């Protein structure tokens with residue numbers, strides 16, 4: 250099962266792996282033609298292809314080339330100039346150039362579909378928003394009134410592939426040829442669904458890639474706070490760690506970041522940067538006495554990042570445990586705080602970011618080969634009921650049902666502090682993304698930032714170098 254949003258990400262990842270969308274379109278069109286052949290009842294059957302102006306139409310232009318021998322006519326709803334993507338336009342031009350029977354429909358009132366045996370509905374696919382507009386709406390009604398067998402490309406036009414719902418009229422299809430994987434909304438329809446393998450490499454789904462960054466959008470109308478308020482809880486024996494996590498959360502786009510830390514740590518952090526808002530607590534380390542206050546504060550934030558530099562004193566770990574037991578918001582848990590997670594019953598949504606050693610301390614197991622590690626991490630995440638981001642040369646991210654592997658990053662990143670950067674970035678992302686996406690994008694961007702630094706200067710990077718490259722890693726040139 251794959252949602253339209255994830256499909257778009259996977260498609261961009263495939264392109265980055267060297268399998269561009271035009272190639273996928275060729276496979277899609279071929280798959281549609283195969284189903285049409287099966288249902289048409291022999292060569293000579295009359296086939297009408299009704300294509301819209303997006304890539305859904307593009308798939309159908311390809312299908313027309315695979316239907317030689319049938320009496321096929323292709324209709325484009327609109328002028329050739331209105332075809333909205335280059336690849337759909339190239340496939341349209343190829344039909345015209347090769348003298349296929351193609352008609353443009355500029356006045357749908359005069360559009361007669363005749364009496365075909367099969368209609369291919371390629372008006373709209375996953376690009377639909379809202380109710381069908383004209384001319385698509387009245388053409389859908391006309392298609393539904395025919396006796397023909399209707400084969401829809403990817404999803405019946407007008408239907409939302411994620412929900413199966415339509416806001417107005419939609420095409421009623423006998424068959425749907427959908428691509429790569431089943432779509433959540435199709436099972437509720439009265440159509441026979443054919444899932445076609447279009448040659449998307451499994452790696453486009455398994456590995457994070459530039460497509461994963463597509464869910465990072467910024468609405469021009471956004472206000473302060475829309476992109477997250479993050480509370481970093483850390484510091485005690487270490488002072489750099491919470492500052493790195495806080496700085497990274499800001500670099501990853503959080504609107505406000507506060508650092509809750511012991512007073513002496515706060516004094517030191519204040520000197521690092523004027524961007525931090527500090528909420529000091531008494532004493533030299535986090536302890537059970539601080540939990541009440543901190544819970545109040547945490548509830549005013551979207552995400553808490555727990556752990557950087559907290560240390561592992563018994564009273565600190567007791568305080569973390571008590572906090573998590575009473576907290577029901579979102580949190581990233583890192584470093585020493587990780588070890589209490591398996592023992593605590595919590596309503597909170599956690600993203601845990603252990604390295605392999607910390608994972609073992611939590612009761613998880615690890616393996617050398619990433620494929621094996623992927624299954625182990627997935628199983629352990631399922632048992633924990635939280636999302637895991639297990640750091641390594643290949644990071645493994647899993648919520649127990651979906652698992653992704655991240656390959657960005659390099660051996661220069663074994664230096665101290667890079668984990669704090671990752672925790673901060675993931676914390677900022679968790680305020681706008683679901684936990685699996687936040688962890689996957691966090692791992693991808695953190696590694697990419699490290700790759701940018703090493704490409705420029707070679708090894709010898711320090712954590713603050715990484716932090717400065719986080720914006721570029723998240724929003725820099727995208728390969729989609």
Ligand SMILES: NC(=O)C1=CN([C@@H]2O[C@H](COP(=O)(O)OP(=O)(O)OC[C@H]3O[C@@H](n4cnc5c(N)ncnc54)[C@H](O)[C@@H]3O)[C@@H](O)[C@H]2O)[C@@H](O)CC1
Nearest residue numbers: 260274303304305373374375376377378379380381382403
């Ligand atoms: N994502 C992928 O990996 C692949 C996608 N492919 C095809 O690409 C399709 C998606 O293509 P697009 O993103 O170009 O989108 P569509 O072709 O589904 O539709 C886009 C067009 O529809 C218009 N539109 C949106 N809502 C409308 C409405 N309510 N009434 C009338 N017009 C409306 C838009 O203005 C735009 O011109 C998929 O359904 C599939 O058929 C395939 O080529 C293969 C791979």
Ligand SMILES: [K+]
Nearest residue numbers: 373402404406
């Ligand atoms: K369609």
